[in-house]
Amino acid sequence: MKAIMVVGTTSHAGKSLMSAAICRILSRRGWRVAPFKGQNMALNAYVTSTGGEIGYAQAVQAWAAGIMPWVEMNPILLKPQGDMTSQVIIKGKPVGKVSAVDYYEQYFEMGWRAIEESLHHLGSEYDLLVCEGAGSPAEINLKHRDLTNMRVAKHLNANTLLVVDIDRGGAFAHVVGTLELLEPEERALIKGIVINKFRGQRSILEPGIKWLEQRIGIPVVGVIPYLDHLFPSEDSLDLLERKPVKAQQEINISVIRLPRISNFTDFDPLESESSVSIKYLSPKQDLGRPDAVIIPGTKTSIPDLLLLQKTGMAEAIQNYAAAGGTVLGICGGYQILGQMIADPEGVEGHAGRYQGLGLLPIKTVITGQKIARQRQVTSNHPQMGLPVHGFEIHQGRSRIEIPALGTDSQEYQPLFDDANLGLVDRCQSVWGTYLHGIFDNGPWRRAWLNRLRQQRGLKSLPTGVANYREQREQVLDSIASEVEHHLDLTPLL
Structure with a gap:
């Protein structure tokens, strides 16, 4: 070959x-x-x-x-x-x-x-x-x-x-x-x-x-x-070289740089938004007052949860949420936002039960069997009826701890037509999902950002935009054209 x-x-x-x-x-x-x-x-x-x-x-x-x-x-x-x-x-x-x-x-x-x-x-x-x-x-x-x-x-x-x-x-x-x-x-x-x-x-x-x-x-x-x-980066060392500030940023989002952060490529579509500035924040740094805080995926939810608690970042996020700040957890970050994470078999190396941040009514049990699959669902929030594509990779099984989920009187609502994929509170301040690639969905991403913009008194962005894969295609074409101009492949072909 x-x-x-x-x-x-x-x-x-x-x-x-x-x-x-x-x-x-x-x-x-x-x-x-x-x-x-x-x-x-x-x-x-x-x-x-x-x-x-x-x-x-x-x-x-x-x-x-x-x-x-x-x-x-x-x-x-x-x-x-x-x-x-x-x-x-x-x-x-x-x-x-x-x-x-x-x-x-x-x-x-x-x-x-x-x-x-x-x-x-x-x-x-x-x-x-x-x-x-x-x-x-x-x-x-x-x-x-x-x-x-x-x-x-x-x-x-x-x-x-x-x-x-x-x-x-x-x-x-x-x-x-x-x-x-x-x-x-x-x-x-x-x-x-x-x-x-x-x-x-x-x-x-x-x-x-x-x-x-x-x-x-x-x-x-x-x-x-x-x-x-x-x-897209392969590992978290690249995050240290990223420039968090843009000339025209209107929305500032802090992503907690967990020690075992995973799938931070989830946030490339946010970084592609000219009005959004992403800052990767060490758990030891001051949280400040960004427009939103994201707890990303992690390979080991429990050790990273314990670090957040040890450094005081967990309390800072709880106080931020209590003051009306927007918090989003993805995958392991979703588990961390819950009431409890248990690892009875020591899959992550820390057998036992651990109290989460208590911002969402879920309890998670870490198991040896992994869920890995692509998903196509329909959004309930922040805008009803949007098609959403993504994928799951997680070893935890999360159970929702409230009855009759989805009724108008409930404090929490399912994010998608599959309630197991995520929750949001009634004020749309605390969000959690197992779905990686959620921001790749252009209309959903813009609808979520527009809620942040409304809080700042900013004009809403149009939601009729293409999904990020089209932007990624343009980036790949641009990179290839630039490399081709400066690279002679003749000795290799």
Whole structure:
């Protein structure tokens, strides 16, 4: 099978973006192309149409290629959950929880079989695979058990790009050092160097490029400018680099940056709104008085709930809500807003019963069986009858603790025609839902934002807008066009 491999000198070099751009570039040229990442460690996940979990970045790359995401595009997903352990997901399904020390002893052979099977399946369906590595391919203490980088490249005999982030400094040393640490057969697969996130003048960089090409004997096939696009992140380190302030912001929303925050890609559609400013707030910071507070998804609801209580953020959110502030919880954040979370089996590592923030009348029990599925429902609030698409990923089962839910006299109302997916109080101040991707729904997002705007005395935004996937398509096209202008793929094709 034909394949291109994209590896990086470091984490955050730009491998995910480069892979997505190449998928879109080749798709536009008529190739039937699919993305692949053998093993991903991330808490931003997506649920495929068959109910399997993959890294969200691989879903974005599939959309860039113009195809539906499959579990074979990311056969191994590791979801860290603290205490040096991760949940292991193979071909979309959880198979266990394991420590970093024991992972490779217990899952290496199973993982490589899943990778081989997935590559065979994809290779039979597509002309070319765009494979993404992870971290660095030259971690000498890990190379013997690396399931993601040059093992995959050698298996496929894939022409490989090495991407380096010049914005952080030390780019030439990173390239030379990485190549020095590769085995000769691995280095032979590297057909081009991509210098990413370049902010300066190309003429000043040119002498360095000439020196590098003479030193390593490999061409620099691209110098990609720093792209100021909102591209979905793989992990929460990227949140520290995001700029919270916009010139024209009218609505300020604070998202609590939980230690095990997951699926914060939920908020990309909010960040795409020119009038909205998103600030990711540490639980140790002052809450202040934003227009809304969001408690996001988390891999482990109970430890993050305990941290909110320890830092005083839990009390601050309760006081904020009592004063009429708007609070929204998604997935684990929804559970945290409830009356109680119990984990009788210690699935999250903290067996017992724990008092939640008490802002919604639900009680949650954490179980070993995970719910992962796509959903299509109809909205009851903030506007009746809107179609809403999204997906669930959670191990808790939440029970509503009030009778006759939905009657006009009730203090709480179901958010959707499926009451199990979420609640809102009668004042529409406290919201909770299990639905990831809720803000992707343009009319629902605008209706929710308009309530915040009305409280500020601002004019309502039009609700007849497209869903975020159309904006995402425009972003992917823009990124691909910019990359294509600065990247020569000829040595790889």
